[in-house]
Amino acid sequence: MSRFSLSRRAALFASVALLAASFAAPAAAAGDPATLTVITRLTDTGFDPAFHFAEFDGMDVLNLYEPLVYPQKGAAPSGHLAESWDSPDAKVWTFKLRKGVKFHDGKDLRAKDVVYSIDRMLTINKGYSYLWAGLLKPGTTTAVDDYTVKFTLERPFGPFLDTIVQFFVLNSEFMKANTAKEGPFGDNGDYGTAFLKKADAGSGPYTLAEVVPDSRRAYKRFDAYWGGWKDKQFNRVVVQLVGEAATARELIAKGDVDFVDQWQPVEFYKNVAKEPNVTVPETPDMKLYFIQMNTQRPPLDDINFRRAISYAFDYKTAVEQVMGGAVLGQGPIPSSMPGFDASTPKATTDIAKAKEFLAKSKYKPDQFVLEFQFIKAGVHEPISLLFQANMAQLGIKIDIKAEQWPVLTKNAAKPDTAPHFFPVYNTAKYPSPDAFTHGMYHPQSHGGWQAASHYANPQVTKMIDEARTTADAAKRNKLYADAAKIVVDDAAALWVAYPFHRVAVNKRIKNYQHVGVMAFDLRAYNLRYE
Amino acid sequence: MTMRFVVRRFFELAVVLGGLAILIFVISRVLPGDPIRYALGPNASPQQIEQMRTEMGLDESLPVQFIRLVEGSIAGNFGRSTIPPFGSVGIDIATYLPASLELAFFAMILAIALGVPLGVTAALYRDRWPDQASRVLAFSGVAIPVFWLALMIQLVVAFRLGWLPALGRIGRNVAPPIDVTGFYLIDSLLAADIGLFFHCLTFLVLPALALAASPLAMIMRLVRASMLEEMGKDYVLTARANGMPRVLVVYKYMLRNAFSATLTIVGLLVGYFVGSAFIVETVFSWPGLGRYGVRALQFKDFNAIVAVTLVVGIAYAAANTVVTVLYGWLDPRLRLSERK
Structure with missing residues (x-):
C-alpha cells in the first residue's frame, strides 16, 4: 500500500467524520x-389515565389531561375542571363543570365525558381505580345536565374529593371513535387502551x-x-x-x-x-420513609420488643448522614400533609429506654435472627447496615438481605411471609392522611406492601372507619391524626423521616x-x- | 453442499430453540416474586389482582400456559406484558429489536473493519511497535469493563470534546424517519434524507465503539495468531519467491486462509452483540432490547423474559447455524464427513 493511497484514505475518513460531526x-x-x-x-408506561400510578406516567397524564380538582400543598384541593361541588352527606357528590373547556380535537368538555371516563376507569380496574374499590361502581355516575355530574357512592366517603385528584377526564366521542371492537371489555371492546399507547384524548x-x-x-x-x-x-x-x-x-x-x-x-x-x-x-415532601415491623411475627408480636427496637435506632445518623437531610419522623402522617398533628411523639433514640423495654419483653434478644429485607436502591442498603449495627447494641441479630421488588411485594402480602423489617417509601397519591392510616394500618389494606406491618387494632380500625365516613374535613383529619397517635404508641413501625423532595x-x-x-x-x- | 447437510443444521436449530423455550419457561415461572402485585400498584385489591391474573392467563395450568406460549411465539405474539400499559410483548419486541440490531450490526462492522487490519498489521510487524501497540489495545479492550469504557467514551468524546452526541438514537428536536424497518439508517435512506442518515449515524458511533471494544480486541488477536501461522507455510514462501506483491499475498491468500477461525468468533459475536448490549444501551439511553430485557427481569415480566431470551437465543443459534453452513461451504471435508 503506497503512502499516497494511505493518506488519501485517511483524508477521506477524516472528511466523513467531520461531515458526520x-x-x-x-x-x-x-x-x-x-x-x-x-x-x-423512570420508564415510560403510556398515556392512559386508567393505567397510571407512577410519577413518570403521572407527568404525561398531568400535562395532557386534567382532573376535576387540583391538589394544594397543605390544604384542600381547589377547583380545576370543576368550578364547584357539593356533598351534604359525603355519599352523593355533585360537581359543576367549568364551561368553555376544549378537548384537543376542539370539542367542548361536557358531563357525559366525565361519566364515560369514570366508568372506563372503574371497568378497566387498574391504576388508581383501587381508590374507589367498593365505593363506586360503573354505571352509577350520571350527567345531570351538560355541565353537572353526580357521583353516587356505595357509602359515605369523606376523602372522596381528595382522591379524585387522580381522576382525569377523556374525550368520550374521540375515544369511542378510536376503540377496537375486539377486547376484554364486552361492548366497549378494548376501551381504546391500544389507541392511548401512542396518543392522548385530553383537554x-x-x-x-x-x-x-x-x-x-x-x-x-x-x-x-x-x-x-x-x-x-x-x-x-x-x-x-x-x-x-x-x-x-x-x-x-x-x-x-x-x-x-x-x-x-x-x-x-x-x-x-x-x-x-x-x-x-429542597422541600419537605408529603412522603414518608419508614421501616415496617411485622407485628404478627415473633418476637415483633410483642409491643415491648417493638418499642425497644424503636428506641434503639439512630434516627439522627439516618436523617443527616444517610439521607442527606430530611424532616425527622413523627408518626405515619407526613408533616406537610393536611391533618398532621405536631403533638405526635418524634422519633427518638434512647438506648436506656430500649433496654428497659427489652427487659419487659417476653422474648430474649438473642432468641431469634430477624430478617431485614430491602430493595437495593436509594438509601435502603446503608439504612439496613445502620439498623443492623444499632440492634447489635441490644444483642439482637439482624440478617439483612437485598431482594428484587416483585419478591418483596409478594413476601409482604402475608403475615407469615412478610419479613420482620421492610423499609419503604410512601408518597402521597392524594392529599389526605387517609393513605397513611387506612392505606397502612387498616386490615382492609393488608396485602399491600405499605401495610406489611400487618397491624390490626380494633380501636384504630374503628377510628379510621369513622374518619372515612366523616364529611367535615377538620373532624375527619383529627380522627386520622388520633388514630395515627395510637399506631405510634403501638410501635407498628419506625417512622424514620419525611424526606426532602429534591x-x-x-x-x-x-x-x-x-x-x-x-x-x-x-x-x-x-x-x-x- | 448437500441439501441434507443444510436441513440437518436447521433441524438441530429447531431442537435447540425448543429446549430453550422449555427451559426459560420453567425458570421464569419458578423465579420468586409476584409481578401482578407490582403491576397494579401498592394498594391493589384482591379482586383487581385476580382479574388481572385471569386476563394474563396465569390462572391456567403450567402446561396450558406453555402451549399458549409456543402458539404465541410461532405467531410472533408472546402474550401481554405485566408492566403498564400491559401491551403485547410481540409488539414491544418488534419496537425495540431494530434499535438493538442496528447497534449490533454497526458494532460488528466496526469490530471487523478495525480488528482485521489491525490484526494483520500486528502480524506483519511482529514484536515491533505496531504489534506492541495493538497488544496494549487488545488487552485494554478485553480487560476494561464495558460500563466504565462506555461512561468514559461518553464523558470525553461527547461531553468534554463535544464531537458526537451523548445519548439516544436521534436529536431531541429531530423527528425520527418514517417507520418502515425500524432501522433509522435504512429508514432515513428510504426517505431519501441523507442529512438525517448522517445525523443518525453520529448517534450510533459512540455506543457501537463501546460495544465493539472487546470483540475488536478478540478479532485482532485471533487474526494476528492465524496470520503468523500462515506466514510460516510453504505457499507463502513460494508466492513471495515468485515475486508476487506482498499486499496480494497477505490480503488475497494468507488472510483468506486465516479467516476461518475468525469466522467462528464473528458467528458468536452476533449473539453477543444482541445479548450483551444492555449496559451500553443503559449508558447511552439507547432504546433497545437490552434495556427492555433488564426491565423485564427486574419486574418479573414473565412473557417478556421468555420473549427476550428466545430472541437472543435465536440470534445465537441462527448465527452459529449460518457459520456452520458456511464452514461446510468453505471446507469440503466438513460436509463430506456428513455422508459417512
Missing part, C-alpha cells in the same frame, strides 16, 4: 428557549407531539387551552429517559437540559447544586412549585423561562 451539532445545541427539556430515569395544556418508545416523548402547546397562554410559557416539552446519574449530571451542568426529576441519588443533587447554572429546591432545575426556569402529591409538580404549564 457536523450533523451531530444540532442535537447538542441548547435550542429554542421555549422548549423545556426534562430528564428522568390539558399540551398535546402529545411525538413518542420514541423507551427514549423520549414530546408535548406541544394546545393553543385553545381554556387557561390561556402568557408570555414565557413553554411551547414544547421534551422528556428524555436517561439511565445513568453521571450522564444526567453532565447534561444539567452543561445546560443541555432544564430539569432532572426526583429519582436520582442524594449525592447527585448535592453535587449539581454546586453548578452555577443549577438550583436544587429536583435539579436550570436557573432559567422560574415558578417551580412543589405540590407534594406525586408528579403534580411536573405540570409544565405552571413554569416560565427567562
